[in-house]
Amino acid sequence: MTRIAIIIRCAALILCMAGKISAQAPTIPNALGFAVFTGSGAITNSGTTTVQGSVGTHTGSVTGSPIISTGLSHINDQASIDAETDLINVLASFSATGGTCQTLGTPFGSGATLTPGNYCLGSAGVLTGDLTLDGGGDASSIFVFNIGGELTATDANIILTGQASWSNVYFIVDGAFNLNQTSTPATSIFRGTAITRGAISLSSGSIVQGRLLSAAGAINLQGNTVYAAETPLPVTLTSFTAKIGEMQTILLKWTTTAETNSDRFEIQRSNNGKVWNQLATITAKGESTVLSSYQYTDAKPENGTNLYRLKMIDKDETFAYSRIQSTEFKMLAKTELYPNPAVDYLTLSVDDISLIQRIQISNILGANVYDIRKVSSDLSSNLDVKNLPAGMYIVRVTNNTGKIASTKILKQ
Known part of the structure; x- marks a missing residue:
């Protein structure tokens, strides 16, 4: 093979390799033990929030409803100082436009599938819908998303396939991170580690399998679940x-x-x-x-x-x-039926008969044997039951709000 041919083949190989842009995970050894952390800011919680992992802040406090955590709490201690240093160092070398990366548009997600690599968005961005990250059968595959401004994820469902792991997915955000869950109940899960320069806010019911790490911003939780573990949600x-x-x-x-x-x-x-x-x-x-x-x-x-x-x-x-x-x-006001047992007639005693819209009597098989509705005038409080066979019955009285009071009676 001539020297020229070798040079051409090497150049072609370099160009082919350039099409696949590899990513390097940020170095955060001290922050890895945290599921929720901010270097400078308060962590506020309302409702019932469950966190699998440690919770901490360097120069803030944890307020509001207690967070149910399986890890430790670190407030202004050495562990929180070291974690903050990790995040500051990562963000100091942040670039959403320079370097080698694949450019994203906004919004992104929306059913797209991405392979391992380094992705960049030079402005604020929106992540919505399904985003599939395919590891291609490599459990060590890494995905890094560099966002040049605030990131808002609405009903963002990050799906991992091909042995991809949430612990190798990183969103480095040069601003705030907002996770909004609009469906009830939550049917989407944000998977990965969010490293932000600004505040982190989760709407009620949002679910994260990963970490929420802010270098300098408040964190607001509202009845959320955060799993910093490979253990799947049950x-x-x-x-x-x-x-x-x-x-x-x-x-x-x-x-x-x-x-x-x-x-x-x-x-x-x-x-x-x-x-x-x-x-x-x-x-x-x-x-x-x-x-x-x-x-x-x-x-x-x-x-x-x-x-x-x-x-x-x-x-x-x-x-x-x-x-x-x-x-x-709302419990119904007084609703009584007498005599019980009954022979010929039942008397319905209520606070206001004008509010009664329907009276039903059914046998023990559930079949209606008496059913009368209010049309124009008030229903009668006297119920003729003399033609009913002897046995046990259920009387249902429905008021104008749809509430139903039920009483068992014995017909002799």
């Missing part, structure tokens, strides 16, 4: 509702599309969002990749506001909370 919750049921009850329903090593659901209720009481425990499927449905009936809701949440617990006792569902429950 449950992917796709719906959770709480609605008024029959017979003065509240019916809770929820569905999952994926469960990994999940153990159980704890149903919790509160009337103020601060003190929570466990109502029941429902066994989880454990391992599932299909749609699974669950439900629970609160037979004795409190009068007024009832707040509900699910504590989703893994077999190793790690856990996460669902978003909170609120239901306003």
